[in-house]
Amino acid sequence: MEDELHLNFNSWICWFYTQGMGRTKGFSPRHDDIFFFTKSADFTFNLDAVRVPQKFYRSVNNMRGANPGDVWEFSHVHYCQESRTPHQTQKPEGLAERMVLASSNEGDLVLDPFAGSGTTLWVCQQLNRDSIGIELSADYIALARTRLGEAFKGFDSIDPRMKRIPKDLNNPAIRDEYKVNHKKWFLSHHEHEMKAFDRAFAKKYPETSRQRLLFDPAPKG
Ligand SMILES: C[S@@+](CC[C@H](N)C(=O)[O-])C[C@H]1O[C@@H](n2cnc3c(N)ncnc32)[C@H](O)[C@@H]1O
CATH class of the missing domain: 3.40.50.150 (Vaccinia Virus protein VP39)
Structure with missing residues (x-):
């Protein structure tokens, strides 16, 4: 590609999948290689459009998300x-x-x-x-x-990391804002994942001050 077509090598991406053909002698294949070349040094790369959620809420972390890296997990389309x-x-x-x-x-x-x-x-x-x-x-x-x-x-x-809900979203205002942003940043074009995300979020962060006040008849302490 470099010598004959004069393309510029950018990344070697590994697409990892969890299911596929099984082998009895040797290891079952569970990845494909994707080669990313560009035509020139000046090329489009929209990092913000492909970020993945952070694991933790930290003021030093960019909550807009992390670079997805060059190992991508997507399951095959099931029959x-x-x-x-x-x-x-x-x-x-x-x-x-x-x-x-x-x-x-x-x-x-x-x-x-x-x-x-x-x-x-x-x-x-x-x-x-x-x-x-x-x-x-x-x-x-x-x-x-x-x-x-x-x-x-x-x-x-969808990349399973898109469903990841950061730990330590302890400030209620930040948590509420993050929840709205998460859907916009990571789940657009994945409508069916949004309900599951809402449920997982409520499970991870059940205690907002409003919920405690309205629904907990016997607050702890
Ligand atoms: C790996 S499949 C592509 C699958 C596709 N990305 C999808 O999601 O369905 C490669 C396709 O290239 C086609 N193909 C192979 N050689 C070709 C050629 N010389 N010109 C055009 N199509 C070709 C095959 O018929 C096959 O459908």
Whole structure:
């Protein structure tokens, strides 16, 4: 890529998945490699769009989130999931979402020269990017066309870290503000995760002063 196409190497990303083919002799494969090259030194990289939640609330931490790093966990699209197509190597939408968000802006044009079931094109459609797909198989092109006509209900996969609720959100005002921001920063395009996040948040931080006052008939002490 460097010698023949004069592209610039940026990152070697490891996509880690928890389920896949099992081997009885040798270790079952649980990762794919993703190579990130750029055409020039001046390229789009929207770090804020792809940050992941911090583990702790600390005034020194950037609560907007941390860099996701170069090891990414996304589960494969399961055969029972609604978004699953007959394409054998369909990629998780969350994986394409991170790449598209990081490397393009709204209105940009994204090319996927091996479009398959159209995951990249579908993700671009939801994120307001234009896209071009190239695909050898007429059957897969038909599959991708159908997919692009479907209603959007949220991407089919998410980095598990996006569900992480920071520890030590002890100040009620900061906690309330953080909760709203978390959904906006990390869960947009993942509507179905928001309810689960609300439940997990209430479980982790059950004692807001208002709740204690209204619902606890016998306050401790
Ligand atoms: C790994 S799959 C892509 C999967 C896709 N990202 C998805 O989520 O469905 C690669 C695709 O490239 C197509 N392909 C292989 N060689 C090609 C070529 N020379 N030109 C266009 N498409 C090609 C295959 O038919 C296959 O659908």
